[in-house]
Amino acid sequence: MYFKDHTHYSYNWNKPLKMIVNIGWLSSEHSYEMGDTEPEFIEKLTEIISNDDIYDYTFNRIRCNTPCNLCKESILQPYINKKRNLPARIPLGYCELLIPSQVTNQYYASPDLILHYIRDHYYKPPQEYIDSVMALDLTRPFNAQDCFEYQYLKDNRILSQLLNTLLDDFIKLRNILIAEQDNTWLSAINRTIADISSAIEDTSSADYFIESARDNYYSIQRRYYGFAEFHIWRENFEERKPLNEALDQLKQKIDDDFNAISDFFKK
Numbered sequence: 361m362y363f364k365d366h367t368h369y370s371y372n373w374n375k376p377l378k379m380i381v382n383i384g385w386l387s388s389e390h391s392y393e394m395g396d397t398e399p400e401f402i403e404k405l406t407e408i409i410s411n412d413d414i415y416d417y418t419f420n421r422i423r424c425n426t427p428c429n430l431c432k433e434s435i436l437q438p439y440i441n442k443k444r445n446l447p448a449r450i451p452l453g454y455c456e457l458l459i460p461s462q463v464t465n466q467y468y469a470s471p472d473l474i475l476h477y478i479r480d481h482y483y484k485p486p487q488e489y490i491d492s493v494m495a496l497d498l499t500r501p502f503n504a505q506d507c508f509e510y511q512y513l514k515d516n517r518i519l520s521q522l523l524n525t526l527l528d529d530f531i532k533l534r535n536i537l538i539a540e541q542d543n544t545w546l547s548a549i550n551r552t553i554a555d556i557s558s559a560i561e562d563t564s565s566a567d568y569f570i571e572s573a574r575d576n577y578y579s580i581q582r583r584y585y586g587f588a589e590f591h592i593w594r595e596n597f598e599e600r601k602p603l604n605e606a607l608d609q610l611k612q613k614i615d616d617d618f619n620a621i622s623d624f625f626k627k
């Protein structure tokens with residue numbers, strides 16, 4: 361898996377997470393920054409990856425091994441276990457690392473293979489990453505998995521709220537069409553509702569379903585004598601007026617809902 365340094369984290373997730381940036385996702389098809397790094401930095405990073413009872417900077421642990429993207433080898437990284445003062449080896453390619461940035465309020469996500477990339481393939485991470493690793497206080501507890509899930513869920517929760525608001529407004533619109541016994545637009549509105557429901561059920565494909573919902577809804581607006589011309593009819597003007605005002609407000613609200621979702625995906 362390749363990601364350019366400093367892009368927003370989007371591994372297995374359609375929307376890049378604003379709070380997490382990628383560092384060290386190298387591949388043999390892309391050139392990368394090379395250079396020497398201080399031995400203290402490599403030692404500190406090794407200590408972070410080799411884990412301690414107090415802290416855990418690793419997350420998204422997998423059972424099978426991911427070989428190095430550059431040399432294609434499975435990596436067992438030798439190091440000295442400081443507590444026991446014994447040589448040991450860390451298997452790399454099993455998890456990711458989450459490092460809190462000292463420069464921004466974000467986190468850096470890297471494959472654990474970053475250690476091997478730095479040691480054996482001379483990858484030189486951005487200075488802010490090196491500074492952030494060096495500044496970590498390893499006497500303080502940290503749980504990367506909890507931290508990652510919090511960021512992930514926070515984003516997911518915002519998206520769910522936006523989708524549910526859109527769904528509620530379309531259900532109101534459908535109820536108006538049913539009450540007015542207008543079947544011209546009902547099937548298109550039902551298709552739109554089905555797309556929005558699918559987006560809510562599977563938020564990882566929400567962008568796809570919302571695009572489809574949007575196409576569906578706005579294509580009926582654009583037709584000659586399209587949905588934009590749909591109005592509620594009553595003989596009495598005084599009765600008709602507030603009903604149509606409410607309908608126009610609801611259509612405007614739906615436009616706003618769609619725009620809010622687009623903004624969410626653009627961020």
Ligand SMILES: [Zn+2]
Nearest residue numbers: 428430431432
């Ligand atoms: Zn390698």
